[in-house]
Amino acid sequence: GNSVTQMxxxxxxxxxxxxTINCTYTATGYPSLFWYVQYPxxxxxxxxxxxxxxxxGSNKGFEATYRKETTSFHLEKGSVQVSDSAVYFCALSVQGxxxxxxxxxxxxxxxxx
Amino acid sequence: xxxxxxxxxHLITATGQRVTLxxxxxxxxxxxxWYQQSLDQGLQFLIQYYNGEERAKGNIxxxxxxQQFPDLHSELNLSSLELGDSALYFCASSVTTxxxxxxxxxxxxxxxxxxx
Numbered sequence: 001g002n003s004v005t006q007m008x009x010x011x012x013x014x015x016x017x018x019x020t021i022n023c024t025y026t027a028t029g030y031p032s033l034f035w036y037v038q039y040p041x042x043x044x045x046x047x048x049x050x051x052x053x054x055x056x057g058s059n060k061g062f063e064a065t066y067r068k069e070t071t072s073f074h075l076e077k078g079s080v081q082v083s084d085s086a087v088y089f090c091a092l093s094v095q096g097x098x099x100x101x102x103x104x105x106x107x108x109x110x111x112x113x
Numbered sequence: 114x115x116x117x118x119x120x121x122x123h124l125i126t127a128t129g130q131r132v133t134l135x136x137x138x139x140x141x142x143x144x145x146x147w148y149q150q151s152l153d154q155g156l157q158f159l160i161q162y163y164n165g166e167e168r169a170k171g172n173i174x175x176x177x178x179x180q181q182f183p184d185l186h187s188e189l190n191l192s193s194l195e196l197g198d199s200a201l202y203f204c205a206s207s208v209t210t211x212x213x214x215x216x217x218x219x220x221x222x223x224x225x226x227x228x229x
Contacts, residue, residue, distance in 0.1 A: 032215045043115065043203060044220040051215040089156065093215070098169030099207070100146065100158040101218060 002027045006090045006104035013080055013111050021075040021107045023064075023090035031092040033057075033066055033073040034101065038087045047075075047088070080111045116140065117221035119204050125227045131192040134224045138185055138206030144168070145187040146207075146218060147179060151200040162187055163209060194228045201225050 006023040013019060025031060032051040036044040048057030053068035062077045073090060090104040116139035126132055138145050147159040149172075158171035162181035173179075176194075181187045191198060202225075205218040 034217075036220075043117075043222040044205075045115070046217050046219070049215075049217065098158075098161050098171075099144070099209075099216060099218075100161060100169060100171060101148075101156075101205075102158070103156040105155045 002029075002031070002092060002094055002102045004090050004092055004102055004104035006088075006107055008105060008107060010108040010110060013109070015082055015111055015113050016079045017111075019075070019077040019080045019084075019109070021088055021090075021109070023073045023075065023104060025071050025073065025090075025092050027071075027092055027094050029094040031094045033064070034091045034093070035062070035064055035073070035075050036089045036091060036103075038089065038106070040086070044089065080109070082111045082113055085109055085111045115219040115221065117204060117206050117219050119202075119221035119224050121224060122222065123225050123227075125229065126194060127229055128194055128196060130194050130228075131190065132194065132226065134189040134191070134202055134204075134226075136187045136189070136204030136206075136221060138187070138204075139208075139219055142206035142208050142219070143185065144207045144209045144216075145181055145185070146205040147173075147187070147189050148203045148205065149200050150203060150223070156203075159189070191226070196228050199226055199228045 034049045035047040048059045050057040050066035091101040118137045143164045159173040161169040204221045207216040
């Protein structure tokens with residue numbers, strides 16, 4: 001089946017620190033990969049996505065590269081801010097049948113000033 | 114603001130009751146998805162509609178049903194509610210292109226259901 005495994009938090013960093021949140025996937029087919037972010041009390045927002053191998057998604061200083069050989073899509077940011085505190089979800093969608101998103105369990109990030 | 118609206122924002126009800134959650138997709142989006150977010154199960158896909166027709170079912174209980182109306186809004190009906198149904202219910206919509214698995218799904222703010 002299709003599944004996503006991401007590092008479980010919580011992750012606590014100081015402002016301007018480097019962030020990596022690991023995400024690996026298993027898919028029967030060729031997936032599209034997504035990172036969504038959920039701020040406290042809000043719904044999920046798309047942060048970035050990549051739809052084919054070696055694609056790099058980027059947005060608001062966050063980046064992730066679709067690595068087919070390692071089945072990974074790790075999220076990185078060079079310098080986090082307090083406003084980046086949120087829960088981050090890695091997800092995939094596979095061609096064929098439903099286009100449902102399969103989510104990882106989420107990683108809670110807290111950035112301290 | 115994603116453009117997806119959900120009502121109500123909060124719902125508190127008792128076991129055994131029935132509730133209806135409503136979702137309006139972004140203008141032009143034909144697909145609507147329902148997801149359940151709970152502490153123990155995480156984010157789980159429930160059901161998808163495309164242009165009024167059911168397209169896929171996930172981990173949706175038989176006590177739950179949904180439909181999409183001609184104006185493309187959708188309703189999720191939850192009946193015979195149990196304590197374990199307490200969760201955040203999200204609706205998402207997407208435009209649905211030819212390469213559907215690459216489409217971005219836009220999420221609403223969610224309905225928090227509390228069953229007492």
